[in-house]
Amino acid sequence: MTRPLTGDLLAELLAMLPGDRAFSSAEADDLSVSSGQRRLLVGKGLLRRPLPGVLHVAALPDTLDLRLQCLALVVPADCVVTDRTAAWAWVGERALAPGDHRRTPRASVFAPPGRRLRNDLTDSGERRLLDRDVVDLGGLRVTKPLRTACDQGRLLTADQGLAAMDSLATLRCFDVPELVEELDRFKGYRGIVQARQWAPWVDGGSDSPFESIARKRWIEAGLPRPQCQVPEVAPDGGEYFIDVGLPGELFGCEYFGEEFHGVDDEPADGARLEWLRTTRRWSLVVARRDNVVGPRQDLEQLLRLEWQRHRSARPVTP
Incomplete structure (x- = not known):
């Protein structure tokens, strides 16, 4: 007879697994936690599966060390972690494509010349890498942030x-x-024109992927180069931060993602916007996911129209 899926049973299953490190599906099998039970724990948000065949308890903080533990379970020692997986190793989930945190992408690795991995855990191929492109992190070889960015x-x-x-x-x-400058070495490579176009606009002050894409819409609208995370005074004397803005113009854009700007956050968000618009005199465009990406994206148009309105409303200096 199947036991009911109570909170106590879930806690009992979780306690059977390592709580301080990443582990493999094979190890979980050895500990008598079946694949179905693991799927249940993942679905309940108690386990995470960052890579195929790799898990860890969700309570563990997302750190570089933990991500390297996960990769070490599936990446052979003579291979190099590359591309989006290397970006994930360096900065965590913010390097993933929208929605990738809800699925389990295979690790992107590149093998020595003449070798290509064929398994369900990794995507592999060959690539020209210089010694200066790669760093050893506890026995795991990963492309450095600069090469990964290129x-x-x-x-x-x-x-x-x-x-x-x-x-x-x-x-x-x-x-x-x-x-x-580093992109000059990739002349003739696939995608180099695109990379050269957008590299000058890179800004480490961006707080999330959607903020980065919202800033790209700003640039495509033809507005002046903005600043990320513009500080502004709050009613209590503290600071608010406007996601993308021109402090000298009091013009900006706020991205309201679902995680931090849901229904429960609407009163606080509304009060903040009211203060910035009426007391501090900011012109602000508020964007949500559908404004930024997807078939109905219209942020570029919204920004252009609000910018025109903002500029036309400015008093003319004699």
């Missing part, structure tokens, strides 16, 4: 490429001039 800017879509380059720039391992 690859992501070339090989992803323009939206996701800028977001990925922004996320890697937060590490402060390279600056924009270094990125632009």
